[in-house]
Amino acid sequence: MRYSIVSLLRQSARGHRNWTQAWRSPEPKPAYDVVLVGAGHGLATAYYLAKEHGIRNIAVLEKRWLGSGNIGRNTTIIRSNYMLPGNGPFYEWSLKLWEGLEQDFNFNAMVSQRGVLNLFHSDAQRDAAARRGNFMRIQGIDAELLDRHGVRDMAPYLDFDNARFPIQGGLLQRRGGTVRHDAVAWGYARGADSRGVDIIQNCEVTGIRIVDGRVEGVETTKGFIACKKLGLAAAGNSSEVAAMAGIRLPIESHVLQAFVSEGLKPYLDTVITFGAGHFYCSQSDKGGLVFGGDLDGYNSYARRGNLPMVEHVIEAGVAMIPGLSRVKALRAWGGIMDMSMDGSPIIDKTHIDNLYLNCGWCYGGFKATPASGWCFAWTIARDEPHRLNADFRLDRFRRGDMIDEKGQGATPNLH
Numbered sequence: 001m002r003y004s005i006v007s008l009l010r011q012s013a014r015g016h017r018n019w020t021q022a023w024r025s026p027e028p029k030p031a032y033d034v035v036l037v038g039a040g041h042g043l044a045t046a047y048y049l050a051k052e053h054g055i056r057n058i059a060v061l062e063k064r065w066l067g068s069g070n071i072g073r074n075t076t077i078i079r080s081n082y083m084l085p086g087n088g089p090f091y092e093w094s095l096k097l098w099e100g101l102e103q104d105f106n107f108n109a110m111v112s113q114r115g116v117l118n119l120f121h122s123d124a125q126r127d128a129a130a131r132r133g134n135f136m137r138i139q140g141i142d143a144e145l146l147d148r149h150g151v152r153d154m155a156p157y158l159d160f161d162n163a164r165f166p167i168q169g170g171l172l173q174r175r176g177g178t179v180r181h182d183a184v185a186w187g188y189a190r191g192a193d194s195r196g197v198d199i200i201q202n203c204e205v206t207g208i209r210i211v212d213g214r215v216e217g218v219e220t221t222k223g224f225i226a227c228k229k230l231g232l233a234a235a236g237n238s239s240e241v242a243a244m245a246g247i248r249l250p251i252e253s254h255v256l257q258a259f260v261s262e263g264l265k266p267y268l269d270t271v272i273t274f275g276a277g278h279f280y281c282s283q284s285d286k287g288g289l290v291f292g293g294d295l296d297g298y299n300s301y302a303r304r305g306n307l308p309m310v311e312h313v314i315e316a317g318v319a320m321i322p323g324l325s326r327v328k329a330l331r332a333w334g335g336i337m338d339m340s341m342d343g344s345p346i347i348d349k350t351h352i353d354n355l356y357l358n359c360g361w362c363y364g365g366f367k368a369t370p371a372s373g374w375c376f377a378w379t380i381a382r383d384e385p386h387r388l389n390a391d392f393r394l395d396r397f398r399r400g401d402m403i404d405e406k407g408q409g410a411t412p413n414l415h
């Protein structure tokens with residue numbers, strides 16, 4: 001069923017009793033052309049494989065429920081304010097896909113280009129922001145450098161004058177913003193399902209069967225499933241899943257927390273990040289402030305964090321917006337991040353002919369969902385990377401060809 005004003009009027013006249021299911025819940029078939037592990041970027045990949053490359057005999061295997069991974073656990077920020085050549089064009093392509101996504105997959109994902117404002121607090125930070133903005137503009141990406149007055153006009157509630165970290169200005173990307181995260185999973189799922197993709201929930205991959213150097217299929221909690229090509233997009237579990245094929249990844253798994261406050265009247269109409277600590281905040285349409293900060297800093301597969309990081313994040317938040325001290329935090333949760341050694345992702349073929357890899361998203365992979373799915377689909381369908389993901393090769397770590405946007409070196413929990 002196509003969602004439109006006409007279908008909405010028709011259904012409301014009938015008491016909303018005839019909406020069809022957004023996607024099926026099929027049992028797995030014995031064999032597929034492509035099997036994708038993980039219903040996050042895996043859903044987007046399945047969607048673009050079917051839509052762009054005409055491959056429809058696909059299964060997405062998800063060990064929990066659809067959207068239960070990081071795709072439904074993030075702070076919903078999208079942007080393309082990247083500087084390095086490998087990253088800039090890729091994230092800009094993702095932003096362009098976001099801009100047309102709702103029409104493309106016929107689902108309201110609440111894409112909101114409300115702007116992303118990164119504050120700076122010192123001369124050195126201003127120079128770095130100006131440099132980043134210039135790099136962005138050279139690549140055709142929008143960027144504006146605001147002075148202190150420009151920031152004050154946009155966000156008068158920030159602590160400008162008495163702060164330990166006086167705000168000198170900010171780098172603004174107006175086309176950045178937020179997207180409702182779980183609606184992205186639902187939209188891609190519905191779009192893929194309508195093109196014949198089987199989305200199989202509660203189906204954990206427990207082994208990869210390899211014979212004569214080729215993947216024959218996967219062992220799962222629902223039995224063996226054969227496939228001609230296998231794509232792994234398992235985020236924080238990437239190391240575990242790749243190990244089933246004997247591959248040791250340059251990835252560490254870390255927990256990152258997110259927080260939501262009680263509902264407030266609308267006042268924060270953009271995304272703001274603190275430059276003197278790690279804090280980012282937006283306001284959801286329901287009124288809650290959605291915010292987060294640093295990783296907890298230790299390796300973990302537990303999807304909840306610890307109190308010291310709660311304190312650290314809220315401290316940074318209050319330093320940026322003093323009024324936050326009177327707001328109650330309602331909820332917090334954690335997700336397991338696949339932190340790569342240079343902070344950039346991997347979208348590549350592996351040395352095993354029909355095995356493909358999508359991981360290393362650190363904590364920026366939500367905004368990448370469309371481009372990641374699009375490029376991974378290309379790589380799987382054509383057996384070679386697209387030029388947009390040509391730099392995200394696995395062997396760059398062996399070659400020493402890092403894409404270290406932050407300049408932190410090989411310390412994954414700092415990216």
Ligand SMILES: Cc1cc2nc3c(=O)[nH]c(=O)nc-3n(C[C@H](O)[C@H](O)[C@H](O)COP(=O)(O)OP(=O)(O)OC[C@H]3O[C@@H](n4cnc5c(N)ncnc54)[C@H](O)[C@@H]3O)c2cc1C
Pocket residue numbers: 037038039040041042061062063064067068069070071072073074075076077078203204205206233234235236237241256257258292333334335336337359361362363364365366367368
């Ligand atoms: C708190 C938090 C805040 C974030 N904020 C932002 C943000 O504001 N902006 C941004 O761009 N990014 C953000 N991110 C990062 C972003 O959410 C992730 O990088 C992105 O969603 C990763 O997508 P994915 O498809 O790789 O992972 P996921 O959505 O986690 O998908 C992987 C799936 O694989 C499944 N899986 C794992 N092992 C198996 C197995 N053996 N068998 C079957 N299934 C398996 C998992 O259950 C999971 O559902 C944030 C993340 C967190 C946790």
